[in-house]
Structure formats: structure tokens, C-alpha cells
Amino acid sequence: MMVADFPLWPEQASTFAKDVDALYIFLIILTGTVSVGIFLTIFGLAIKYRRRPDNELAQDYEPPKILEVTWIVVPTIIFMGLFVWGSWLYFHLARVPDDALDIYATGKQWMWxxxxxxxxxxxxxxxxxxxxxxxxxxxxxxxxxxxxxxxxxxxxxxxxxxxxxxxxxxxxxxxxxxxxxxxxxxxxxxxxxxxxxxxxxxxxxxxxGGSEGSMASQGEQLFQKYACNTCHTNDATGRGPVLAGLYGKDVTLSNDTTVKADDNYIRESILNPQAKVVKGFNPIMPTFQGQVSEDDMMKLLAYVKSIGQNTAPATTPAPAGAKGTNP
Amino acid sequence: MTTATLHDVRLSGAASDRNYFNDEYGALSWFLTKDHKRIAILYLISVSVLFVIGGFFAMMMRIELLTPEGDLLTSDTYNKFFTMHGVVMIFFFLIPVIPAVLGNFLLPLQIGAKDLAFPKINLLSWYLYMLAAGIGLIVIVTGGVDTGWTFYTPFSTQYSNTHVFGTTFAGFIAGFSSILTGLNFIVTIHRMRAPGLTWYRLPLFVWALYATSIVMLLATPVLAITLVMLMIERTVGVGFFDPALGGDPVLYQHMFWFYSHPAVYIMILPAMGVASDVVAAFTRKKIFGYRFVAFSSLAIAFLGFLVWAHHLFVAGISVYSAMIFAFLTFFVAVPSAIKVFNWTATLYKASVSWQTPMLYIMGFIGLFTIGGVTGLFLASLGLDIHVTDTYFVVAHFHYVMVGGTVMAYLAGIHYWWPKITGRMYPEWWARLAALLVFVGFNLTFFPQFILGYVGMPRRYHAYAPEFQVLNVLSTAGASVLAVGYMLPIFYLIWSIWNGRPAGKNPWGAVGLEWTTSSPPPKENFHETPVVTWEAYDYPGMMKAMGETQHV
Amino acid sequence: MSDMALGNEHHHHHPFLQHHFEDLGQQHEASTLGMWMFLCTEILFFGGVLCAYWVYRVMYPEAWAVGAHLQQTGWGATNTIVLIVSSLTMALAVRAAQLGKRGQQLGFLFATLIFGTAFLVVKGIEYHRHWEEGLFPGSHFHWHEHPELAQKVQLFMCFYWGMTGLHALHMIIGAGLLLWIMWRAYKNHFGPEYYAPVEVMGLYWHFVDIVWIFLFPFLYLIHEVHHG
The missing domain is CATH 2.60.40.420 (Cupredoxins -  blue copper proteins)
Structure with missing residues (x-):
């Protein structure tokens, strides 16, 4: 067995790695000190005050009560610090940068x-x-x-x-x-x-090297294959809402609430169209549950995203995302 | 007055050969018994058998993981083994072990009662437990189950073709056994205490059992209903968590962990109670900050209900709910820390005995501390993303459940063995076993922290070659641990016939259970005791002893 | 605990005093506290599924409204009244037991049993209707009024059958316990000194009643669609 085969530390290969490792090392030092401290204290005291004659009594002494307050307050303060640090890191991990390159993944028993x-x-x-x-x-x-x-x-x-x-x-x-x-x-x-x-x-x-065309263009083909384009036309004459410029915007629904047209909204509107009907339209769209595979769904999503960005009004600058990588 | 009464109670009770063992004879006198002590013995035998079964699965997994390839077992078999290891150890060992064995035996003795409030329900609890365990064993021998003990949907409801129904049904039944035990304990502690035994005079083990019972009573029904929903979904083919109907698998996880996180405290709180009693007895000192330790049990029970979603940080909850649950999770660590510091402070200027129960408890405090502080890693949101679902988590909860609960259980069974059987266990062998358990445990589970951080996911049958060295260390540790666990089974059984007679109070410990004969008579006390002293009143007892000697 | 010594003298030979209690007072307190604790468990048991129901109601308000519309409010209301009256007769039975009036006790217990049975019969009629209408989840489900909502309505019906089924199971267990209590009342076991089993039975029965008081509006009455 070679030493190289025996990693104690995973390689740092992303921008998060250093930050996560920093918190990890801090926690190891902190908790290691506390754990070893408690171990040593217990063994030290147990040896120092070991029972010598079998009928020996404990000394009638009680440590000051202030200790109790100390070990409630001090850990609580440390824990709050850890909470802030951990949450800061979590926000960092959760906030996707605007210029990120889009990739779609599907999990399936048992492949990615x-x-x-x-x-x-x-x-x-x-x-x-x-x-x-x-x-x-x-x-x-x-x-x-x-x-x-x-x-x-x-x-x-x-x-x-x-x-x-x-x-x-x-x-x-x-x-x-x-x-x-x-x-x-x-x-x-x-x-x-x-x-x-x-x-x-x-x-x-x-x-x-080799491709069946961009996801958005494959999505556009699916858009025609499933006849979405018969209702979702490019102008306001269609029976369904215009999808160009839709992605990422707020949509007003038939019950006057608004919802953001994000990935999950588009997914739901394809699989379960009646759940959130856009104001001014009739709930006539059939469901596509069970007809569109997850892969195709992602292509449709990519298409809706791409036309959302193409005709986006000036309010939101088009992110450099998907289309930026088109060769 | 105080010391005089204490002295009276300690010495009263006419010596008698009659005890709960020889009071009646025959199999029926055991299987239809309503005596809490006999029921405890029934539990002791059953949980020990299930521990060995669960341990077998663990050992097979550790042997499989010696090599990176999945070569000893097939993937399906491995998956079934870790599932059944989890199901057996959690539902049939860790949850009942301390309450149903030690709690059952000692609660009435420690509060000066003749029995639990509902002896028939107590026996019913054991039968429910046996029914559940029986169904579990049938599942095991007819093919097993492969969902993981967490039964996550939709895998458990729609994809697994193993005995999910039988296993969840067994879990459901075991839940009712646990609920009835908790109910019985709560009513007993409220209504059956001996005259003079106020709440602050109770041993901390009783406080811990009280807190545990509350959790059993309020958390277990949520598991029960969740499992019912899962069973219905599996039977009907569609149901409550079915994504095809718009059902949400993450909702299942919320409901499951609403029970299963508090269940962690069902397993560890009684262990903390044992630790308090043992520390007091083997230092001859009142636990420092008695009230803090008592109320920290209740605080843990309460806060334990508010942190379940920390199991779901990567599973699909919003950033803000994750923050709230992380915040509360840090708070639940405070009362645990209070206990650890108080036990440690109790040793100061004490008279510390190095007998086996104390050895186990010293190990318990250390290992529980490590289990606890590694929980801080998991509560730190950004770090949890990396370590969750890896071996880091496996190591963390084994430090709490095995390093904590099992160590404390072993301490308790040695501490109260003379009371249960009237005989002493062999001290040398017991110390050897304690050492083996401590060394074997650390060698098994410490490498798994590193393994987890390096990135080995849990529930992996085969793994990347670079993880091998740590896995081999872990397996080596597991074999030491197995020897450490087998030893007590042999020498404790041996001691029932060959051990030195223990007498009433071999440790010179304070507590009502030590005032009656060993083994106790069927009705526990020859006359109802009257308590006039504080818990762990060692100075008072010593004075009384001194007076006796002078007289 | 101060009355222990007193009780000891008077009731030591009461046939229903169990050996491990000091007196009937302690035994009575233990029984009722035990039942209260059991009801706490039951609250969490039903609470779990009600929470899940509520989560989905927030997610799918339209389907939940349609689901409630599918129920026959008349039958539900009838059953609500039947159960409330049965709670009254149960309470009167406890009172009769306390006063040692055996005849009244048996009468009220019998009335309670009749109302409980009536509830189950009505529930059975509703179940039959739903089965005929294809509203039982699974492969049997064939309800096509609003195809786009069908799956969520099926989810609603999972909750309907699950929750009312669990409640009905509690009713059946309650009816069994009632028969046992009636037998004991017939044997003249209860009186002013000893009536804990009747009281405990009453607590259980009221609880099962209250569960229905929650289920009825949740499953039958909430027709409105609320957003947000």
C-alpha cells in the first residue's frame, strides 16, 4: 500500500474547498482541545482523587456555582459564532452566480x-x-x-x-x-x-466534437413535436401566453397572485397546467404528465429559457449563461 | 432526624431468602408475570439476542468493506445487511435497552414503589416488543429489506421489491411498545413515589427516564402515523408521498425525522441518567449542579423536538428554514454540554473508585463528548453540505449511540448486576472487557470521521481504492469491539451461579434500591420506605454508617 | 400522598384495588393520568397526518376544494350530531356510575353504543358511495370530472380514506370497550368508590368525538380556495 493511496484530506479543487476546510480545521482545533481537555481532566481527577482505603469518603466540598453559569454562557457564545460562520458559508454555496454555465443533470437508477x-x-x-x-x-x-x-x-x-x-x-x-x-x-x-x-x-x-444541436434547438423541435406552438404563438393572438421574454419574470395568475416564472414554474405548467393559470387565459391546456421524459423536459426548459433571454426587455440584462457558450 | 431515618431504612427489612427469582417457579410464572423485575429480565434476554443479530450484520458489513470491490456479499445482500443492522439496532436494541431493562427493573425500586403503575400494560409492552421482533425476524429469514432504516420514499413505496411492509409494520408495533413503556413510567413517577420522595430527591436516572418517556409519548405516534401512511401507499400503489400525484417525498422526510431525531434522545437520555447515578456512586459525591443536570434532561427533550430538519439541509428545504434549524440545533448542544461539565466537576475532591461501572462511564463521557462535538460540525450549515451522507455522519452517530448509549448501558448493567442477581460479576474480566470495548470502539469509528471527510459516502457496498486503509483499520477495530461485547455475555451468565454473593449494598451507594435485599423480594420492600434525605446524600449516609459502627 | 394512610384502612379489601397501589384514590389518579397521557399520544398520532393534509392543502388549494365538494355535507353533519349526542350520553353514563345507579348507567352506555354504531353505519354508506363513484385511490380510481385535477383529488382522497378510516377504527375499538364496560356495569362493579374504568372510557370516547370535530370541517366544509 503506497502512501499516495492513503489520503487523509480530500484535494481542494473548487472555490468552496478552502472555505469549507477552514471551518473544518477551526472546528477540529476547537473541539479537539475541548475533548482532549475533558479526557485529561477526568483521568487526572480520577487518578488524583482515587479511592485509597475502601471506605474512604469524598471531601465535603462543592465547586462554586459560578462554574455552572460559565459553562452555559461560554459554549452558547461559541455556538452562535459557529452558527454565523456556517450560515455565511451556506449562503455562499446556495447563491448561484449570474454568469454560471448551465448544465442539466438527471439522476436515474443507477447512472448520472x-x-x-x-x-x-x-x-x-x-x-x-x-x-x-x-x-x-x-x-x-x-x-x-x-x-x-x-x-x-x-x-x-x-x-x-x-x-x-x-x-x-x-x-x-x-x-x-x-x-x-x-x-x-x-x-x-x-x-x-x-x-x-x-x-x-x-x-x-x-x-x-459531435452534437445533435444545442439543447435549446432540440427543445424547439420538441416544442413543435408536442404541438405547443399551436397555442403558444409568438404574438398575443394565441390561446396560450406568449413565452418569449417570459423566463425569470413575474407572472400574474388568474387569482391575481403573482409567481416567478422559474424552472419549477415552467416544469409544473407543462406537467400540471391547471395549477397556476395565467390571468386572462382559459384553463384549456392538457397535461403532459407521463408523456415528456426528464431529458426532454430539460430541453424544453432550455428552449423556453433561451427565448426568454432573446427578447428580454431592458429591465433585466440577459445573463451570459446558456447562449454564451454556443460555438 | 434525617440521618436516623436514613439509617433505619438502610438497615430495616428483615433478611429473607425469598426474592423475585424464587417466589414462583415455571415458565408460565415468567411469561404471565406482572412483576416489573421479571419483565425486565425478559427484556434483558430479548434485547441481548437482538443485539447479537444486529451485531452479526455489522460484522458482515465490516468484513465486506475490507476490500474496495464488492466481493464477499452481493450489492443486494449488503444493502439488506445495513438496513437490517439499522432496524434491529435502533428499534429493537437502542430504544428499549436502557428504559425497558434497567428502567423497568429500577424505576419502582428507586422511587420506593411496589411496581409500575400498570403492570399488565408493562407485560403487554414486552409482548408487543416480541411480536415486532418476531415479525422482524421473519422478514430477515424470508429475504430481508433493503431500504435503509429510514425508509425514504419513493424508493420504499414504489421501487424496493423487498419486505418493506413487514419491516415498517414491525416498527409500528415496536413503537406502541415504546409508547406504553413511556406512559407507564410517567404515571409511575407522578403517582407512585414513596412518602417524602420529592422531585428533587429523585435520582437523576429517574429524571432522565421521565424526560425520555415524554419524548417516547409525543414523538413515537408521529412515526407510527408516518409508517401507516407509508404502508397504505405501498399497499394501494398510490398515496400520500407519491410524486406522480403531486405528493412530496421531502414531506415524508420531515415526518420521519420529527420522530427519529427525538428518538436519538430516547436513546441517549437514559444513558445520561445511568452516567449520573454511576458517577455519584463511584465518587461518593452528590452530582455537582444536581438541578442543572435534572433540568437539562427536560431541556434536551424539549429542544429535541425543534431540530428535526437538520437532517434535511441538502434534501430540499429553503435556505431560511435551514438557518432556523441550524440555530436551534446549536442550542440543543448546550444542555448536553452542561451535563458533561457537571459530571467532570463532580470528580473534584471526590473518592473515585476505578471499578468497572466507573471505567465504562469515564469512557462514556469521553466518547459522548466526541459524538457531541462532531455534531457541531454537522450543525454548521456550510460544512454539513460536504459531510452529510458520508461516513462522517456514520462515525458521529455511532459515537453517540454506541460510545454513548451502549457504554452507559454496560456501566449500568454492571452497576446494578448485584441488585438484579444478588451476585458480583468478576471484576478482572469486566475491566478487561471495558478496556477492549473502549479501544475497539475508537479504532472502529475514529477512522470513519476521516473517511467521511475524504468523501466516502455511507451505504456503499464498493468504494474507491484510496479509502481502503481507513476501512481496514475500522474492520480491525470492529473485531476487537466484538470480543469486548461477547465477554460480558459469558462472565455475567457465569456469575449468576458462581459470583460472590453481593449483599444489599456492595458499592456503599445511596439510593432506595440499595436499601432492600439483593435480589429484591417480589414486593420490592418489606415495608413502604419513607424518604427524608436528598438524592445522593453521601455525607448523610457516611455519618449514619459511622454511628452504626460506633453502636 | 397524605391521604394514603387514611385510604389504606378503609379500602384495603376492595375487590378491585390492585396490590401495588396504596388505596383506590391512588389507583384512580393513576388510571386517569394514564388515559390522559395516552390521549397526548393520540393527538400527535392524528396531528401528524393532519399536518401532512394541511401542507398539501396549501400546495393544492383547488384540488382540496374540489375534494371537499365531493363529500356529502349532510351525512357528515348528521354524523357530527350523532357523535356529539353520544358524548353527552357517555358523560351521563360516567355520572350514573359515580352515583352508583346501575340501571341508568347501563341505559346511557347502551345509548352511546347505539349512537356509535349509527355513526359507523352512516360512514359505511358514504364509503359505499365513494367506492361506486370510483373515488378509492389506486387502480380503482376513475373520477374524470376535472381530468387536470384528478391526481391531486386522488391525493385528497388518500387523506380522506386514511383519516376517516383511522377514526372509524378508533370508533370500533371504542365500541368494543363499551361492550366490556357494559358487562362490568351489569355485574355491578362500579359505584361511588370505584368508577375509574367508566371515567377512562369516557375520556377516550370524548377524544374520538373531538377528532371527528376536526375531521368534519377539514374534509367536508373547506370549499373555499385560499391562496398564500
């Missing part, structure tokens, strides 16, 4: 499927450029999975009924583990893969 906006698809391998924020939008086709990048110090559960997204920014090129961290059945431990972090130029080269 990835799609790039340009249309490349891969299984159990994910190619990403270095030093660029990557946003992964993901859903599960069956049970709950969890997409885990140990060297990036991040993971997130993948759910069967909604989109969730996570992000990271790799800081070094190389090959790093992908694990499924939420138990998902027989081959849970085989639901693993590699993330290949590449130089941007290499990544562009990789993207150029």
Missing part, C-alpha cells in the same frame, strides 16, 4: 446523465471548464439521489418531483470523483462517475 446547453450528452462523466461557475439544474427520474462532488465540497439531493440547482467553480484541471450520496437501491455504490475539469480552450474543443 448530463446534458450541455450545446446539446452534448454524457453518462457518468461530466466535462466542465476550469475557473468558471457551473450551475447544474437537476431532477430525478425515479428515487431520490444526491449529486456529490467531494473535491468541490458540495452536494445536493436530486428529487423526483422538482428541479433543484447547485453550483461550483472548479479551480484546477483534472479528474475528480462524482458520487451518489443518497441511498437509491441495489447499485447505489455504482452510481459514481468522474468530473473532468478542462482548460476553457480544451473544453471548447470537446464541445465542438
Amino acid at each position: 446523465k448530463f446534458q450541455h446547453p450545446t446539446g452534448q450528452r454524457e453518462i457518468n462523466t461530466l466535462h466542465v471548464p476550469v475557473n468558471r461557475p457551473i450551475k447544474i439544474t437537476m431532477a430525478s427520474e425515479d428515487v431520490i439521489h444526491s449529486l456529490f462532488f467531494p473535491y468541490f465540497r458540495t452536494k445536493m439531493d436530486v428529487l423526483p418531483n422538482r428541479y433543484r440547482s447547485m453550483w461550483f467553480q472548479a479551480t484546477k484541471t483534472g479528474r475528480f470523483h462524482i458520487f451518489c450520496a443518497e441511498y437509491c437501491g441495489t447499485l447505489h455504490s455504482g452510481m459514481i462517475g468522474w468530473v473532468e475539469v478542462m482548460e476553457p480552450t480544451e473544453y471548447q474543443k470537446w464541445l465542438a
Whole structure:
């Protein structure tokens, strides 16, 4: 067994890694000191005050009560500090940068499927450029999975009924583990893969090699295949709302509430159109539950996103996301 | 007056050969008994058998994990083994072990009662436990279950083709056993205390059992209803958490952890109670900050209900709810810290005996501390993202559940063994076992902290080659631990016939249970005791002893 | 605990004093406290499923409104009244037991049993209707009035069957206990000194009644769609 095969520390390969490790090291020092301190105190006292004659009594002495207050107040203050530190880190992990590169992931017993906006698809391998924020939008086709990048110090559960997204920014090129961290059945431990972090130029080269067209363009084809375009026309004459410029905006619903047109809203509107009907339209759209696979759903989403950005009014600048990478 | 009465009670009770063992004979006198002491013995035997079964699964997993490839067991078998290890150890060992064995035996003795308030319900609890365990064993021998002990939907409801129904049904029944035990204890503590035994004169073990019972009573029904919903969904084919109907699998996790997080306190609170009693007896000192320790049990029971969603930080809850639950989680650590510091302070200027129960409790305090402080890592939101669902979590909860609960249980069973059987266990062997357990435990589980941070996910049948060294260490530790656990089974059984007769109070401990004969008579006390002294009144007892000697 | 010594003298030979209690007062207090504790457990038991129901109600208000519309409010209201009256007769039975009036006791217990049975019969009629209408979840479910809401309505019906089913199970257990209490009343076991089993039975019965008082508005009456 070589020493190199025996890591005590996972490589730091993302922008989070240093921050997470810093908190980890701080906690090791803090809790290590406390634990060793308690161990030594117990053994020290137990030796010093060991019972010598069998009928020996304890000394009639009680430590001052102020100790009690001390060890309530001091840990509480330390814990509040830890809470702030941990939450700060969590916010950082939860806030996806606007210029992130979109990638779509589907978890399925027992493989990871990835799609790039340009249309490349891969299984159990994910190619990403270095030093660029990557946003992964993901859903599960069956049970709950969890997409885990140990060297990036991040993971997130993948759910069967909604989109969730996570992000990271790799800081070094190389090959790093992908694990499924939420138990998902027989081959849970085989639901693993590699993330290949590449130089941007290499990544562009990789993207150029073979594709069925961008996800958005595949989504557009599906949009016609499912005949969405018969109602969702490009002008206000259609029976359904215009989708251009929709993504990310607030939509007023028939009950006068508003909802943000995000990934999950679009997903729900396809699978369960009556749940949130746009004001001024009739609830006539049929459901597509069971007809659109998770992969196709993501393509449709990519399409709706792309036309949302194309005709976006001046209020929101178009993020450089998906289309920026089109070769 | 105080000392005189104490002295009277200690020495009263005519010596008699009659005890709960030889009061009646025959199998029926055991299987239809309403005596809490006999029911405790029934539990002792049953939980020990289930511990060995659960331990077998653990050992098989550790052997499988010697090599990175999944070569000894198939994936399905491995998945079933870790599931059944979890189900057996949690539902059939850790939850009942201290309350149903030690609690059952000692609660009436410690409060000067003849029995629990509802002896028939107590026996019913044992039968429910046995029914549940029986169903569990049938599940095991007919193919097992592979969902993990958490039964997450939709895997458990729609994808697993193993005995999910049988296992959840067993969990449901075991839940009612636990509820009835909790109910019985609460009523007993409220209504059956001996004259003069006020709340602040109660041993801390009783306080801990009281807090535990509250959690059993209020958390377990939520598990029961959740399992019912899961069973219905599995039977009908659609149901409450079905994504196809718009059901939310994360809601299942909320409901499951609403029970299962407090369940952690069902397992650890009684252990803390044992620790308090043992520390007092083996230092001959009143526990420092008695009231703080007593109320910290209630605080833990209460706060334990408010932190369940910290199991869901990556599972799909909003950033703000995650923050609220993280905040509350740090608070639940405070009362646990209070206890640890108070036990430690009790040792100061004490008369510390190094007998086996105290050895276990010294180990308990240390290991529970490590289990507790690693909980801080998991409560720190940003760090939890990385370590959750890895071996770090596995190590953390084994430090609490095994390093904590099992160590304290072993301390308790040694401490009260002379009372239960009337015989002393062999001290040398017992110390050896305590040492083996401590060393084996740390060697098994400490490497798993590192393994988790390096990134090995839990519930992995095969793993990346670089994780092997730490896994081999862990397996080596597990074999030491197994020897440490087997030893007491042998020497304790041996001591029932061959141990030195213990007498009423071999430790010179204060407490009503030490005022009656060992083993106690069927009705516990020959006359109802009257309590006039504070809990752990060692100075008072010593004075009384001195007077006796002078007279 | 001060009355222990007193009680000891008077009631030591009462046939229903269990050996481990000092007196009937202690035994009575233990029984009622035990039942209260059990009811705490029951509150959390039903509370769990009610919480889940409420979460989905917030998520799918339209389907929940449609689901409530599918119920026959008339039958539900009838059953509510039946149960409230049964609670009254149960309370009167406890009072009769306290006063040692055996005849009245048996009469009120019997009335309670009749009302309980009536409730179950009505529930059975409703169940039958729902089954016929295809409102039983699973492969049997075929309700197509609002196809786009069908799945969420099915989810609602899961809760309907689950919660009313659990409640009905509690009623059936209650009816069984009533029969046992009636048998003991017939044997003249209860009187001013000893009536704890009747009182405990009463607590249980009132609780099951109260559960229905929650279920009725939740499942039958909330037609309105609230957002937010």
C-alpha cells in the first residue's frame, strides 16, 4: 500500500474547498482541545482523587456555582459564532452566480446523465471548464439521489418531483470523483462517475466534437413535436401566453397572485397546467404528465429559457449563461 | 432526624431468602408475570439476542468493506445487511435497552414503589416488543429489506421489491411498545413515589427516564402515523408521498425525522441518567449542579423536538428554514454540554473508585463528548453540505449511540448486576472487557470521521481504492469491539451461579434500591420506605454508617 | 400522598384495588393520568397526518376544494350530531356510575353504543358511495370530472380514506370497550368508590368525538380556495 493511496484530506479543487476546510480545521482545533481537555481532566481527577482505603469518603466540598453559569454562557457564545460562520458559508454555496454555465443533470437508477446547453450528452462523466461557475439544474427520474462532488465540497439531493440547482467553480484541471450520496437501491455504490475539469480552450474543443444541436434547438423541435406552438404563438393572438421574454419574470395568475416564472414554474405548467393559470387565459391546456421524459423536459426548459433571454426587455440584462457558450 | 431515618431504612427489612427469582417457579410464572423485575429480565434476554443479530450484520458489513470491490456479499445482500443492522439496532436494541431493562427493573425500586403503575400494560409492552421482533425476524429469514432504516420514499413505496411492509409494520408495533413503556413510567413517577420522595430527591436516572418517556409519548405516534401512511401507499400503489400525484417525498422526510431525531434522545437520555447515578456512586459525591443536570434532561427533550430538519439541509428545504434549524440545533448542544461539565466537576475532591461501572462511564463521557462535538460540525450549515451522507455522519452517530448509549448501558448493567442477581460479576474480566470495548470502539469509528471527510459516502457496498486503509483499520477495530461485547455475555451468565454473593449494598451507594435485599423480594420492600434525605446524600449516609459502627 | 394512610384502612379489601397501589384514590389518579397521557399520544398520532393534509392543502388549494365538494355535507353533519349526542350520553353514563345507579348507567352506555354504531353505519354508506363513484385511490380510481385535477383529488382522497378510516377504527375499538364496560356495569362493579374504568372510557370516547370535530370541517366544509 503506497502512501499516495492513503489520503487523509480530500484535494481542494473548487472555490468552496478552502472555505469549507477552514471551518473544518477551526472546528477540529476547537473541539479537539475541548475533548482532549475533558479526557485529561477526568483521568487526572480520577487518578488524583482515587479511592485509597475502601471506605474512604469524598471531601465535603462543592465547586462554586459560578462554574455552572460559565459553562452555559461560554459554549452558547461559541455556538452562535459557529452558527454565523456556517450560515455565511451556506449562503455562499446556495447563491448561484449570474454568469454560471448551465448544465442539466438527471439522476436515474443507477447512472448520472448530463446534458450541455450545446446539446452534448454524457453518462457518468461530466466535462466542465476550469475557473468558471457551473450551475447544474437537476431532477430525478425515479428515487431520490444526491449529486456529490467531494473535491468541490458540495452536494445536493436530486428529487423526483422538482428541479433543484447547485453550483461550483472548479479551480484546477483534472479528474475528480462524482458520487451518489443518497441511498437509491441495489447499485447505489455504482452510481459514481468522474468530473473532468478542462482548460476553457480544451473544453471548447470537446464541445465542438459531435452534437445533435444545442439543447435549446432540440427543445424547439420538441416544442413543435408536442404541438405547443399551436397555442403558444409568438404574438398575443394565441390561446396560450406568449413565452418569449417570459423566463425569470413575474407572472400574474388568474387569482391575481403573482409567481416567478422559474424552472419549477415552467416544469409544473407543462406537467400540471391547471395549477397556476395565467390571468386572462382559459384553463384549456392538457397535461403532459407521463408523456415528456426528464431529458426532454430539460430541453424544453432550455428552449423556453433561451427565448426568454432573446427578447428580454431592458429591465433585466440577459445573463451570459446558456447562449454564451454556443460555438 | 434525617440521618436516623436514613439509617433505619438502610438497615430495616428483615433478611429473607425469598426474592423475585424464587417466589414462583415455571415458565408460565415468567411469561404471565406482572412483576416489573421479571419483565425486565425478559427484556434483558430479548434485547441481548437482538443485539447479537444486529451485531452479526455489522460484522458482515465490516468484513465486506475490507476490500474496495464488492466481493464477499452481493450489492443486494449488503444493502439488506445495513438496513437490517439499522432496524434491529435502533428499534429493537437502542430504544428499549436502557428504559425497558434497567428502567423497568429500577424505576419502582428507586422511587420506593411496589411496581409500575400498570403492570399488565408493562407485560403487554414486552409482548408487543416480541411480536415486532418476531415479525422482524421473519422478514430477515424470508429475504430481508433493503431500504435503509429510514425508509425514504419513493424508493420504499414504489421501487424496493423487498419486505418493506413487514419491516415498517414491525416498527409500528415496536413503537406502541415504546409508547406504553413511556406512559407507564410517567404515571409511575407522578403517582407512585414513596412518602417524602420529592422531585428533587429523585435520582437523576429517574429524571432522565421521565424526560425520555415524554419524548417516547409525543414523538413515537408521529412515526407510527408516518409508517401507516407509508404502508397504505405501498399497499394501494398510490398515496400520500407519491410524486406522480403531486405528493412530496421531502414531506415524508420531515415526518420521519420529527420522530427519529427525538428518538436519538430516547436513546441517549437514559444513558445520561445511568452516567449520573454511576458517577455519584463511584465518587461518593452528590452530582455537582444536581438541578442543572435534572433540568437539562427536560431541556434536551424539549429542544429535541425543534431540530428535526437538520437532517434535511441538502434534501430540499429553503435556505431560511435551514438557518432556523441550524440555530436551534446549536442550542440543543448546550444542555448536553452542561451535563458533561457537571459530571467532570463532580470528580473534584471526590473518592473515585476505578471499578468497572466507573471505567465504562469515564469512557462514556469521553466518547459522548466526541459524538457531541462532531455534531457541531454537522450543525454548521456550510460544512454539513460536504459531510452529510458520508461516513462522517456514520462515525458521529455511532459515537453517540454506541460510545454513548451502549457504554452507559454496560456501566449500568454492571452497576446494578448485584441488585438484579444478588451476585458480583468478576471484576478482572469486566475491566478487561471495558478496556477492549473502549479501544475497539475508537479504532472502529475514529477512522470513519476521516473517511467521511475524504468523501466516502455511507451505504456503499464498493468504494474507491484510496479509502481502503481507513476501512481496514475500522474492520480491525470492529473485531476487537466484538470480543469486548461477547465477554460480558459469558462472565455475567457465569456469575449468576458462581459470583460472590453481593449483599444489599456492595458499592456503599445511596439510593432506595440499595436499601432492600439483593435480589429484591417480589414486593420490592418489606415495608413502604419513607424518604427524608436528598438524592445522593453521601455525607448523610457516611455519618449514619459511622454511628452504626460506633453502636 | 397524605391521604394514603387514611385510604389504606378503609379500602384495603376492595375487590378491585390492585396490590401495588396504596388505596383506590391512588389507583384512580393513576388510571386517569394514564388515559390522559395516552390521549397526548393520540393527538400527535392524528396531528401528524393532519399536518401532512394541511401542507398539501396549501400546495393544492383547488384540488382540496374540489375534494371537499365531493363529500356529502349532510351525512357528515348528521354524523357530527350523532357523535356529539353520544358524548353527552357517555358523560351521563360516567355520572350514573359515580352515583352508583346501575340501571341508568347501563341505559346511557347502551345509548352511546347505539349512537356509535349509527355513526359507523352512516360512514359505511358514504364509503359505499365513494367506492361506486370510483373515488378509492389506486387502480380503482376513475373520477374524470376535472381530468387536470384528478391526481391531486386522488391525493385528497388518500387523506380522506386514511383519516376517516383511522377514526372509524378508533370508533370500533371504542365500541368494543363499551361492550366490556357494559358487562362490568351489569355485574355491578362500579359505584361511588370505584368508577375509574367508566371515567377512562369516557375520556377516550370524548377524544374520538373531538377528532371527528376536526375531521368534519377539514374534509367536508373547506370549499373555499385560499391562496398564500
